[in-house]
Amino acid sequence: MTIVSVDSLVKRYGELVALDHFSMAIEGGEIFGLLGPNGSGKTTAINCILGLLPYDKGTITLFGEPMTPTSYDLKARIGIVPQNVAVFEELSVRENIDYFCSLYVTDKSRRRELVDEAIDFVGLSGYEKFRPKKLSGGLLRRLNIACGIAHKPTLIFMDEPTVAVDPQTRNHILEGIVRLNHEGATIIYTSHYMEEVEEICSRIMIMDHGRSLAQGTNTELKAMIGMGERLRIEVANADDELIANVRSLPSVISATIDQGFLCVDCKTGAHNLVDVLELLQCRGVSFGRIYAEPPTLNDVFLEITGTELRDER
Amino acid sequence: MSVFKTACRVLFRHPVYLIIYVLYLGLMGIFVTANIETDEVGSTAFSAEPVTIAIVNRDDNAFTDGLVNALQERADVANDVADDRQQLQDIIAKGAADCLVIIPNGFGASFVEAARAGDAPPEIETAVATDTVDGLRAESLVNTALTCAALELRLDPDASVEEAAAAARASMERTVKAHYTARAEEASPLPPNYLTYCGWIVYPIICAFGVVIVMMLRDFNSGDVRRRNLTAPLSSLRLSLSLAAACAVLFGIVFLWLFGLGVVARAGSLVGVDAWRIALCGVALLTFCLFGLAFGFLLSQCGIGELMANALANIIGLMLSFLGGAWIDITLMAPGLKTIAMFTPVYWYEEALQTFATAPDATASALAPACGALGVVLLFALVIFVAALLVGRIRLSQSKLPAYQAG
Secondary structure, three states: OEEEEEEEEEEEEOOEEEEEEEEEEEEOOOEEEEEOOOOOOHHHHHHHHOOOOOOOEEEEEEOOEEOOOOOHHHHOOEEEEOOOOOOOOOOOHHHHHHHHHHOOOOOHHHHHHHHHHHHHHHOOOOOOOOOHHHOOHHHHHHHHHHHHHOOOOOEEEEEOOOOOOOHHHHHHHHHHHHHHHHOOOEEEEEOOOHHHHHHHOOEEEEEEOOEEEEEEOHHHHHHHOOEEEEEEEEEOOOOHHHHHHHHOOOOEEEEEEEOOEEEEEEEOOOOHHHHHHHHHHHOOOOEEEEEEEOOOHHHHHHHHHOOOOOOOO | OOHHHHHHHHHHOOHHHHHHHHHHHHHHHHHHOOOOOOOOOOOOOOOOOOOEEEEEEOOOOHHHHHHHHHHHOOOEEEOOOOOOHHHHHHHHHOOOOOEEEEEOOOHHHHHHHHHHHOOOOOOOEEEEOOOOOHHHHHHHHHHHHHHHHHHHHHHOOOOOHHHHHHHHHHHHHOOOOOOOOOOHHHOOOOOHHHHHHHHHOHHHHHHHHHHHHHHHHHHHHOHHHHHHHHHOOOOHHHHHHHHHHHHHHHHHHHHHHHHHHHHHHOHHHHOOOOHHHHHHHHHHHHHHHHHHHHHHHHHHHOOOOHHHHHHHHHHHHHHHHHHOOOOOOHHHOOHHHHHHHOOOHHHHHHHHHHHHHHOOOOOHHHHHHHHHHHHHHHHHHHHHHHHHHHHHHHHHHHHOOOOOOOO
């Protein structure tokens, strides 16, 4: 069943077109990764989907029903984990979770169970009475997640939930997200950490300038770009002539020398490594360690969205 | 835990501001106005405060004896003062007397002789306390006695010293009679210490609302908490009403404490005062609290932090209190300042209080000016409230954050 359906959404801020006929469809049970550089329109798209921002054109349906600011039945099934930690400084961990849960669940005893479960889920047991300012960055992130999922939503929007946390906390959070998904929640996940998206998302969309540029599974996205693999070969003596020779090979996209390693980006093909090694042998260049890596999501992202810096005028 | 309960919880997690701005400053208002005297209504009796004169008489003369006697009739005279340099300095320095008079040897004879001849009489040596006006009053009394004696001796050079002294004392008996009629409509049945207290509490009201509302709504107004609240199945109207109800709790605390404290602490002075006057003062206070509420809401919509809220609330509170005449009688201000004061809500609040204090009765015509003044205060509150909504909208549109929408 399609849980989220967005069709030809247009949103303008004056002259700026934030969303330009943006379309998206998310099936139930997915962890859907939404990728895009800063200012690409991710947050605007999510705010429109949540009914927080009016839009100029297009349609949005959640669970098969049109989403409006007063669609309270639909809102009751949604959870949101914003990028910034959104809690009350004056309330304890338990009070914060209880407050946000109370916006969805009015029954006190049921809420108490849900709050307990949320505290266990994110691993905040023992910190219930702590105020946010007493918590570390990682614990704050966990509290932020607990506030968004305590009411057991079936559709969860997570906006960069792992920003500025240590690797252990990141692992804990990612495992939690996968667990939520296994329990039946559909998750829309935005992040700048490509390896995270690669690891947990079943489908990924890359957007820029308010438009969807590509979407599919991790493998499908990688297949969309021309790059086949990246070779890293430790070489003893490489000169400009050798680099030029490598670049002239038909399957090579680019070749550079980086800290004693010859780095070669190759097109999709069966004999890339063999071709390069044969060339090195012919030129009498001795080589040591050899690494061959498939393209990463980061390569896909950079190829699709470009390498120019964002957040600049 | 509902929005209302959460907002109240946030409110009471900042007890220090309630204690300082409401409890403590309210009590300060009671203390600083405690010594404002409450005159009996219609009283026409006046009496001068007695002064103390210390006299060192080094002259054994009938004239100087007569002078001392004349002063004793009008002041507390200490004439057993030791003629010692150190002790004479201490008399004024330690406040034992308002004026020290030293009559030098031969002064009486020289004075009489000069007065009879029409020459300038010799001057007497005096030292006065400068910290109060009593020293000058005492010195004036001494000079008056000498002037009267000199005049009598000049008018009747053949009179004996005793006769001249008696005539001088008779001259000093003559007083200026002042006639006045108290205008009934200006008499204030409300005790001045209560009225001054009602003016004083303008400052705590502005500070309390300015700071506490900012603290209470700070997190609710922060971008992502707002986003979370709006994503929930809860109408913006209900959310706003819940927050308004929490503000009403603060409103009730501030109003009840400050009004109740004034009535209870000034109960003694308020005995016999018409109940409607006290009730109407309460209405004026209630109206001014609405202005305070709007002011606090405006600060909260500006997105300022705790430190800035404290700074702004105190500075604006001080400015409005001074300008509006809450602490200093507005009649003492320069005309330009008075004109500026009319553009502050405190001025109109004070106007309403004065009307309630001096109105002859509780008729519509007598109270109409106060109603108009309170209407102006309400208009100030409304304008500030609308400005707050506008500021909130502008900030939201700039940050591209979702606004709380109706429905």
